Amino acid sequence: MQLTRHWISKFFIKNHVSLSIDAQGIQIDNIHINWLEMSISPNINKGLFFNSIEFQTNKSKYNFNWLSKKTARSALKITRQYWAQLHQTRLHSLVKKQKIEINKSYLRKGTWLTFQQQALTELNRWPLIIDIYHFEDTIKKSLKFLRHISSWNEKQLGTFQSKYINNQREKYRDYFNCLESNPLTDKQQIACITNEQNNLILAGAGTGKTSTMIGRVGYLLKSNQATTSEFLLLAFGSHAAEEMKLRVSNKLKTNSIKICTFHALGLYIIKSVESKSPNVTNMAKNEQVKLDWIHTQLTKLLAQENYKTKAQYYFDTYLNAHKNTDFDSKKHELAKLLNQLLGLYKLALFNVNSLQSRLTQQNKAQITIELELLSPIYQLYQQYLVDNNEIDFEDMIIKSIKYIKNQQFKSPWRHILVDEFQDISEPRAQLIKALREQVVDGTLFCVGDDWQAIYRFTGADVSLTTRFDTYFGTTKTTSLDKTFRFNNSISDIATQFVMQNPEQLNKKMLTHIHTKQPKVSLYHGDNNTRLHSILSTINNTSKESKSIYILARYKYLLPNTTTINQLNNTYKKLNINALTFHASKGKEADKVIIIGLKNGKSGFPAQKKISPLLDSLLPKNESYRYAEERRLFYVAMTRAKHQVHLIFDTHKPSIFITELIDNNYAIEYNEISTEPLKEVI
Numbered sequence: 001m002q003l004t005r006h007w008i009s010k011f012f013i014k015n016h017v018s019l020s021i022d023a024q025g026i027q028i029d030n031i032h033i034n035w036l037e038m039s040i041s042p043n044i045n046k047g048l049f050f051n052s053i054e055f056q057t058n059k060s061k062y063n064f065n066w067l068s069k070k071t072a073r074s075a076l077k078i079t080r081q082y083w084a085q086l087h088q089t090r091l092h093s094l095v096k097k098q099k100i101e102i103n104k105s106y107l108r109k110g111t112w113l114t115f116q117q118q119a120l121t122e123l124n125r126w127p128l129i130i131d132i133y134h135f136e137d138t139i140k141k142s143l144k145f146l147r148h149i150s151s152w153n154e155k156q157l158g159t160f161q162s163k164y165i166n167n168q169r170e171k172y173r174d175y176f177n178c179l180e181s182n183p184l185t186d187k188q189q190i191a192c193i194t195n196e197q198n199n200l201i202l203a204g205a206g207t208g209k210t211s212t213m214i215g216r217v218g219y220l221l222k223s224n225q226a227t228t229s230e231f232l233l234l235a236f237g238s239h240a241a242e243e244m245k246l247r248v249s250n251k252l253k254t255n256s257i258k259i260c261t262f263h264a265l266g267l268y269i270i271k272s273v274e275s276k277s278p279n280v281t282n283m284a285k286n287e288q289v290k291l292d293w294i295h296t297q298l299t300k301l302l303a304q305e306n307y308k309t310k311a312q313y314y315f316d317t318y319l320n321a322h323k324n325t326d327f328d329s330k331k332h333e334l335a336k337l338l339n340q341l342l343g344l345y346k347l348a349l350f351n352v353n354s355l356q357s358r359l360t361q362q363n364k365a366q367i368t369i370e371l372e373l374l375s376p377i378y379q380l381y382q383q384y385l386v387d388n389n390e391i392d393f394e395d396m397i398i399k400s401i402k403y404i405k406n407q408q409f410k411s412p413w414r415h416i417l418v419d420e421f422q423d424i425s426e427p428r429a430q431l432i433k434a435l436r437e438q439v440v441d442g443t444l445f446c447v448g449d450d451w452q453a454i455y456r457f458t459g460a461d462v463s464l465t466t467r468f469d470t471y472f473g474t475t476k477t478t479s480l481d482k483t484f485r486f487n488n489s490i491s492d493i494a495t496q497f498v499m500q501n502p503e504q505l506n507k508k509m510l511t512h513i514h515t516k517q518p519k520v521s522l523y524h525g526d527n528n529t530r531l532h533s534i535l536s537t538i539n540n541t542s543k544e545s546k547s548i549y550i551l552a553r554y555k556y557l558l559p560n561t562t563t564i565n566q567l568n569n570t571y572k573k574l575n576i577n578a579l580t581f582h583a584s585k586g587k588e589a590d591k592v593i594i595i596g597l598k599n600g601k602s603g604f605p606a607q608k609k610i611s612p613l614l615d616s617l618l619p620k621n622e623s624y625r626y627a628e629e630r631r632l633f634y635v636a637m638t639r640a641k642h643q644v645h646l647i648f649d650t651h652k653p654s655i656f657i658t659e660l661i662d663n664n665y666a667i668e669y670n671e672i673s674t675e676p677l678k679e680v681i
């Protein structure tokens, strides 16, 4: 077809060329442009008497003007049809790809945003809806689909996702119903199916967070969305990892999923890259070995006049609470502090935030001298590791991050799941983030409870849980609101107690088990006598065997192994274990007896002041008094399935016990009425 300008144009423009059009493209003078070079369909520009047709390539625009209105209209129709013929392949394949993806699995918000962007870009190439009446139906249909996708808002996305989730719940109903003794709750099922890039399950104790995590693995396997080799399940502590392996093996009947601690993961990554296992220093494996080594180095350093003067000044000025203690005791105190500081200092040096920015301006003088005392020990320690070709746990994390970031390690895990996420420290968060980012559609699924964050002293940073999306990006947070472990009495008391701190995230807690009786009982007096009377009562009144945890803030307050064995022999129906509050995390027993609830030094809440250098190297402290100790009490109480027994010191009761009494918590007062008790306190 030949397109010619109106004859009037020859009075205004010199070059009165014509334009030829065919199925391949257009030809103006000796320039040929293929339709495929035109990123946008031909367009019309309307003037008062004449119109022009615009052809646009990536590089330039060609405007063929001086066309009568009628000629322009028919030329536009033909050119657009030719253009559409060649561009429809791309359009249809985009639509096909999006449709497959949308119907295949859970539609992620990130995927939907990408689809919207792609749809808008594609639609912008095509004429408006009113101008495509003469196009083939297949083209019209594809354009309609893209218009639909691009017009969705978040609510519509949510509706679409809910529809998918409901379908999956229906399809895998038997699986979800049989995983636990009761069907998984609606929220648990939703959490299993929801498959955003970042997923956070935030819920209180005993709500089945770990069960949900395992449930999700099983669901993804059952629905063929993943294979066992694509999972990485992370737990804190080898005991928790072993327990998780057992639960996965029992519930999902597979032993081929990678379940490990962060340290084991670090070892695995380094071994994969270096083709041999690194030598992990004994100092990392055994705290006492490290402390002894620090002691030896400290003794050598104290033989140097300069170091000794500084240490003496430090002891006299800052360890004055221990005025009466001798030089050796203070040296021991310093060794313990240096032991705590070493790893944190090393990570702070590695961290993106420079060490200087972490150091507070407060207590600058004390921080300075603590750094001066630490620095030579740190250098000796690093030299020791180099000389002996050994690494520590901090090196394991630092090296692993490096190997992932520089691609020396290629992650095989598309689904990373982390239990007890509230215990995570920044370097570990960096490690899993780097792993997830390596895999194109990798997901992160973390379960945690800010109410159970009790490891700040090891570097755990609860703000990584409370501000999860700031760190990891767009996140779907699901809360589980039904606890299966304990009854409403334990739940109400523990929840009310932990929520006194306004910084804790508010969570609704329903209980599977209901009782009208108070199931948190208070006893005063001597730990030992009370302990026996409680154990004897439980033993005599129980029909079947019962598991009992005796819990305390510090290990030395607990009965030793011999005593526990004796107790187990005496009370035949009971299976008694003694644990610190920290060690009881993640575990459960029928009844819990909490001892050592006294005030003051080595009491509960712990009131020990920490060094300002240590404080600055740890994640930011909370302003609420005893925030972490309060959460520890929550953790201890919520280990119980049926009943909590609290034994407190009458002379120096823990301020937490005073609080329970003063605020009329619905607890059971044994052998004592409230009034005399209040007098005692």
Ligand SMILES: Nc1ncnc2c1ncn2[C@@H]1O[C@H](COP(=O)(O)OP(=O)(O)OP(=O)(O)O)[C@@H](O)[C@H]1O
Residues within 6 Å of the ligand: 180, 181, 182, 183, 184, 185, 188, 204, 205, 206, 207, 208, 209, 210, 211, 212, 449, 452, 484, 485, 585, 586, 587, 638
């Ligand atoms: N849907 C369910 N039906 C019945 N029991 C369940 C259900 N979900 C979880 N449980 C049980 O509830 C108990 C607590 O579950 P789980 O250990 O997964 O909780 P959690 O939230 O991880 O607890 P914590 O935070 O205290 O470690 C377990 O005994 C588990 O088997």
